[in-house]
Amino acid sequence: MHAVKDEIIEFTEQLIRIPTVNPPGDCYKECVAFLKKKCDELGLETTVDTCDGLPSIIGGDGKGVLHFHGHYDVVGGNKSQFTPVVREGKLYGRGSSDMKGGLAAMLYAISEVQHPNISFSITPDEETGGLHGFACLLDKGLISPKAVIMPEVSSNTIWNACRGALAVELAIKGRSAHSVFPQQGSNAFEAMVDTAETFREIDPGRGTVLLGGSVRGGTQFNMVPESCSFSVDWRFPSSQSLDDIRNSICSLIDTMRKKGVTIESETLLESEGFLTPEDAEICTWVADAVKEVKGSVQFAECPGFLDIRHCAHRGIPAVAYGPGLLEVAHGPDEYVMVSDIVDAFSTYCLVGKRAVQQI
Numbered sequence: 284m285h286a287v288k289d290e291i292i293e294f295t296e297q298l299i300r301i302p303t304v305n306p307p308g309d310c311y312k313e314c315v316a317f318l319k320k321k322c323d324e325l326g327l328e329t330t331v332d333t334c335d336g337l338p339s340i341i342g343g344d345g346k347g348v349l350h351f352h353g354h355y356d357v358v359g360g361n362k363s364q365f366t367p368v369v370r371e372g373k374l375y376g377r378g379s380s381d382m383k384g385g386l387a388a389m390l391y392a393i394s395e396v397q398h399p400n401i402s403f404s405i406t407p408d409e410e411t412g413g414l415h416g417f418a419c420l421l422d423k424g425l426i427s428p429k430a431v432i433m434p435e436v437s438s439n440t441i442w443n444a445c446r447g448a449l450a451v452e453l454a455i456k457g458r459s460a461h462s463v464f465p466q467q468g469s470n471a472f473e474a475m476v477d478t479a480e481t482f483r484e485i486d487p488g489r490g491t492v493l494l495g496g497s498v499r500g501g502t503q504f505n506m507v508p509e510s511c512s513f514s515v516d517w518r519f520p521s522s523q524s525l526d527d528i529r530n531s532i533c534s535l536i537d538t539m540r541k542k543g544v545t546i547e548s549e550t551l552l553e554s555e556g557f558l559t560p561e562d563a564e565i566c567t568w569v570a571d572a573v574k575e576v577k578g579s580v581q582f583a584e585c586p587g588f589l590d591i592r593h594c595a596h597r598g599i600p601a602v603a604y605g606p607g608l609l610e611v612a613h614g615p616d617e618y619v620m621v622s623d624i625v626d627a628f629s630t631y632c633l634v635g636k637r638a639v640q641q642i
């Protein structure tokens with residue numbers, strides 16, 4: 284065990300040294316070549332497939348009772364973050380939590396269990412939505428597993444659900460005039476404030492609503508502003524549908540239009556949430572394994588996006604459970620506990636063994 288542990292940590296460090304920063308999408312070829320070589324060493328059969336010009340690795344036939352899915356891209360960081368450092372049991376570096384530690388643990392576990400009914404994929408593009416990574420592999424039919432586990436950073440919980448999102452930009456039109464004759468114009472800023480006020484009344488039980496993440500408008504202090512716009516970023520629980528949220532936004536817009544506000548909306552982002560029930564087989568396998576390794580287990584809904592929403596939306600049950608803390612994942616001091624990577628390896632081994640017992 285000791286030797287494997289050291290190898291997994293060393294492999295994580297090697298992955299961190301390859302700055303696969305997305306955007307823009309650096310060093311993908313180099314990283315995929317390195318991962319493929321490692322898979323060869325671990326006795327794992329892989330193919331490299333290109334989706335929308337971006338290279339992904341598929342392990343095995345991409346099918347089977349259990350599929351591990353990970354991503355190799357990371358968000359940008361300080362230059363020093365691409366030189367990994369271990370201090371007081373923590374491995375620091377960009378991607379240590381999200382999710383190169385998880386990738387390392389996953390590949391060693393798959394190698395340990397080695398079974399034709401376990402497959403895997405490692406894709407890029409996750410940090411910018413995953414459409415050209417995981418979603419593309421699913422769309423092309425290159426993978427079609429029965430259940431998926433993603434070793435994504437999960438703050439010691441099992442994410443069996445993730446919230447949905449709908450973000451829009453609302454543009455309010457007015458009419459310009461000199462500030463000394465404001466009555467000749469129509470003040471788009473004031474109409475925008477009124478509109479924002481209406482959106483503040485959304486029931487907090489329906490998720491979080493960030494208003495004004497981006498705001499634009501006005502030209503100068505002595506002119507009535509003729510246009511103003513602001514964004515609405517609504518993250519909603521998986522118990523609500525994207526259509527419900529869209530309808531609510533439309534009805535708020537209608538309310539303002541009836542009051543005489545000229546308002547246009549543009550969708551910036553939309554995604555349905557998902558929920559894999561706790562009694563689904565994949566949840567049971569992972570929960571039992573986590574309990575055995577960590578002593579306790581907890582399910583939660585991920586507040587952000589998960590790449591596995593792409594398979595969950597296609598009816599494939601999926602969960603995320605991986606080493607690291609979401610709280611530090613995209614920050615300047617991103618780290619992962621070395622012991623958490625090793626525990627994740629043990630957990631994935633148990634999940635794999637349990638899955639192949641079902642056949």
Ligand SMILES: [Zn+2]
Nearest residue numbers: 381382435436
């Ligand atoms: Zn991630």
